[in-house]
Amino acid sequence: MSNESDTYDIEEIGFYWYKYGCENHDPSYVRFLAHWMAFNWLYSEEYDSLESNTETALIRRYVFRHIDLLERVTDFRDQMYKPLLREKVEGMGLWKYDNSLETDWPEINYRDLCNENLPKKRRILALFMTMYQVRCNLFHGQKNPNCARDRELVNATAIILEHYLGAIVPDDFKIKNNLSIDKTLFPHIN
Numbered sequence: 001m002s003n004e005s006d007t008y009d010i011e012e013i014g015f016y017w018y019k020y021g022c023e024n025h026d027p028s029y030v031r032f033l034a035h036w037m038a039f040n041w042l043y044s045e046e047y048d049s050l051e052s053n054t055e056t057a058l059i060r061r062y063v064f065r066h067i068d069l070l071e072r073v074t075d076f077r078d079q080m081y082k083p084l085l086r087e088k089v090e091g092m093g094l095w096k097y098d099n100s101l102e103t104d105w106p107e108i109n110y111r112d113l114c115n116e117n118l119p120k121k122r123r124i125l126a127l128f129m130t131m132y133q134v135r136c137n138l139f140h141g142q143k144n145p146n147c148a149r150d151r152e153l154v155n156a157t158a159i160i161l162e163h164y165l166g167a168i169v170p171d172d173f174k175i176k177n178n179l180s181i182d183k184t185l186f187p188h189i190n
Helices: 010-023 028-048 055-065 067-073 080-084 111-113 120-139 147-168 170-174
Strands: 094-096 106-107
Touching: 010 028, 010 147, 010 170, 028 055, 028 067, 028 120, 028 147, 055 067, 055 120, 067 120, 080 111, 080 147, 094 120, 106 111, 106 120, 111 120, 120 147
Parallel strands: none
Antiparallel strands: 094 106
């Protein structure tokens, strides 16, 4: 039992959610929820009392802080992205942002994810916003485990999150917790 004076390492809590998702693949909804919780803990560190702190703003700041790594481990030709690229996720809209990150794109939408002519950074941000929409649909009852498309989206998003988290979670945590370190997926990461 903890008391109010305890402090927690937010990243480490995220890493433990990642571990839980790696160890619990079935059903894919549990894997997705664990990996989303891991990601949630990681992007919650982006909270800034002077900035907008909507969930989408936190995700956007996190993605941009890690964009170099995310670009290195993202290959949109990989099969894991196909379910998200094939057709629009229900509820996807247009996300408008203040331009605090000084990009040339103050708004992102689903078409950005599918447009191979756009900068990879923009497509990655659109991917994370698409995964956020899958999360919203699941958390608010718009994903049905008996619907094949919904299962496919949740499973694909869980796999993609595990892929990204695997690149972010340090190897020493993986070793300490008997998680595999797949150097074939991330040969460029020390």
